[in-house]
Amino acid sequence: MPLSDGSTKKPSRIQQRNRHLILDAALEVFSRHGFRGATLDQIATQAGLSKPNILYYFGGKEDIHLTLLSQLMETWLDPLVEMNAAGDPVEEILNYVQRKLDMAQQLPRESRLFAGEILQGAPRMRPELESKLKPLFDEKCAVIQSWIQQGRLPPLDPRHLIFSIWASTQHYADFESQVSLLMNEGDDTYASAATHLNMMFRTLLQG
Structure with a gap:
């Protein structure tokens, strides 16, 4: 909460709890109904709070949705960040496959939230994709391409390999x-x- 001197007041425990309740409820609603099908009333019911209470913390449905997407992006990129150029190419890629599968198991609602945004053309997330995902994607594709040029992987298209994963x-x-x-x-x-x-990706990567 902004103060007169321009500083920000630390949220109380109740405020932190309510924000968490709202975001968790919204994640459930958005992952189930998509952005267009979700309503503030559904989010309020899921959170066990009133609609005015929801609007005390957030400017509206789009504000909540964007907050969730922004929080998700760092988590979403972490498995790719961990791919190590100094490691064994096959094992690094297989470890990436496992990390992505673990994420699907542990964060299914987040995965569906992300997929729903992409299916709509990424209207709210495009700046994050352009500024964070694209540079990281290009960097890791260059790493995979260097492994191919060194003869450590068979000739394949790094982009389509990552898409397949x-x-x-x-x-x-x-x-x-x-x-x-x-x-x-x-x-x-x-x-x-x-x-x-x-087994599938190991067979592909070992040529």
């Missing part, structure tokens, strides 16, 4: 209801997915 890992979060329906009851979906993806 995203598609095959995030699928388990974004299409969770379909995956659950098609897997046999009692199967450990993520354990079997990890085994399959490791």
Whole structure:
């Protein structure tokens, strides 16, 4: 809360708790209904707060959505950041696959939030994608290309390799209801997915 001297007052515990409640409720609502289908009334009901209370903390639905996306971006980039140019190429890429699969398992709502924004053309997230994702993506593609030039990986397109990793890992979060329906009851979906993806990408990377 801004003060007269321009400084900011630290939020109280109740304010911090309410912001957390609102953002968690909004994550659930946005991941289930998308930005267009979500309403402040739904978020208020999910949070157990009144609509005016929601508007005390945020300027509206778009403000909440943008806050969630901004918080998500750093977490979303971390697995790619950890790809180490000094490591073994095959193991570094396979570790990246596993980190992305772990994220799909641990953060399915966040994955669907991100996917929903991208499917709409990234109207609220494009500046973050341009300023953060694109430079990191280019950097890691250059790392993979250097491994290829050194003969440590077979000739492949680094961009499509990363796209394939995203598609095959995030699928388990974004299409969770379909995956659950098609897997046999009692199967450990993520354990079997990890085994399959490791074998598939290892075969590709070892040529």
